[in-house]
Amino acid sequence: MKIFKNIAEEQNSVPIENGMILPSALIKDPNPDMSLQDAILTRRTVRAYESKIVPFKVFEDLIQISMNSPTACNEQRWRILYLDNPEVFEELYQRGSAAFIKKSKQAFIILYNNHTDNSEYKDHIQSAAAFINTFSLVAHSLGIGSCWVGHLPNKKELQRFFNVHKYYEPVALVTFGYYRKKVKIKPRKKDPQNIIDKNTFDGSGLIFSKSKNVFVRRIVRKLYYLLPPFLRRKLRKKSLPFEKKFYNELYD
Numbered sequence: 001m002k003i004f005k006n007i008a009e010e011q012n013s014v015p016i017e018n019g020m021i022l023p024s025a026l027i028k029d030p031n032p033d034m035s036l037q038d039a040i041l042t043r044r045t046v047r048a049y050e051s052k053i054v055p056f057k058v059f060e061d062l063i064q065i066s067m068n069s070p071t072a073c074n075e076q077r078w079r080i081l082y083l084d085n086p087e088v089f090e091e092l093y094q095r096g097s098a099a100f101i102k103k104s105k106q107a108f109i110i111l112y113n114n115h116t117d118n119s120e121y122k123d124h125i126q127s128a129a130a131f132i133n134t135f136s137l138v139a140h141s142l143g144i145g146s147c148w149v150g151h152l153p154n155k156k157e158l159q160r161f162f163n164v165h166k167y168y169e170p171v172a173l174v175t176f177g178y179y180r181k182k183v184k185i186k187p188r189k190k191d192p193q194n195i196i197d198k199n200t201f202d203g204s205g206l207i208f209s210k211s212k213n214v215f216v217r218r219i220v221r222k223l224y225y226l227l228p229p230f231l232r233r234k235l236r237k238k239s240l241p242f243e244k245k246f247y248n249e250l251y252d
């Protein structure tokens with residue numbers, strides 16, 4: 001017997017039209033009780049939002065429910081830096097963050113106490129990541145889309161800029177806001193059989209692309225963020241074309 005639906009078209013919490021999901025319907029009719037699988041199947045990352053602001057109380061409620069996410073040793077050592085100051089978004093953009101941040105109206109940076117003995121597995125990063133995932137799913141059920149952003153200046157720089165205690169490590173920034181009308185369905189790239197190995201890793205079918213130049217990109221990235229902010233500001237327009245763009249600016 002099939003336990004789960006596996007494509008967005010099979011769920012019935014969010015309208016689908018011509019291959020597009022219409023999560024904006026949830027703004028008028030929020031559905032925090034929608035089934036978990038419907039939320040998972042219809043949540044999509046969005047980077048452009050309606051101009052209407054998410055009330056701070058709603059944001060607080062989203063944070064409260066997201067605080068039920070798992071954390072290493074149940075330590076629950078998150079800190080949430082809520083951002084709604086246009087000058088801060090502009091500054092983050094100028095310092096080389098993902099370009100769409102410039103247009104954001106609301107976001108938060110999730111910080112997590114990195115004073116862990118399990119630095120090998122970066123417990124604090126994993127704990128923060130679990131939080132972001134919960135946040136994005138519950139926000140979605142209220143018609144609020146979000147984007148998890150790792151394209152940011154160096155952590156030390158963010159800590160200085162926001163006056164953050166040295167034990168609180170910035171893990172990611174999350175922009176959020178009410179969905180515009182539609183989002184694209186994104187098919188899964190593989191089947192479970194392609195990614196599950198039983199008891200031992202089987203790398204026989206693995207193919208690695210050499211075209212991505214990860215090594216070179218890493219070095220360029222490192223050097224770029226080592227430049228002082230005033231230089232990055234000067235270079236910002238020139239650096240734009242090198243940013244990866246894999247989305248449609250109008251709706252996602």
Ligand SMILES: Cc1cc2nc3c(=O)[nH]c(=O)nc-3n(C[C@H](O)[C@H](O)[C@H](O)COP(=O)(O)O)c2cc1C
Pocket residue numbers: 043044045046047098147148149150151152186
């Ligand atoms: C760790 C992490 C970092 C990400 N960083 C960025 C980012 O810097 N800029 C961006 O536009 N999207 C970023 N994303 C969002 C992904 O691009 C998005 O999740 C992906 O395209 C899949 O889309 P979906 O969330 O709708 O399934 C990030 C997601 C994750 C999990």
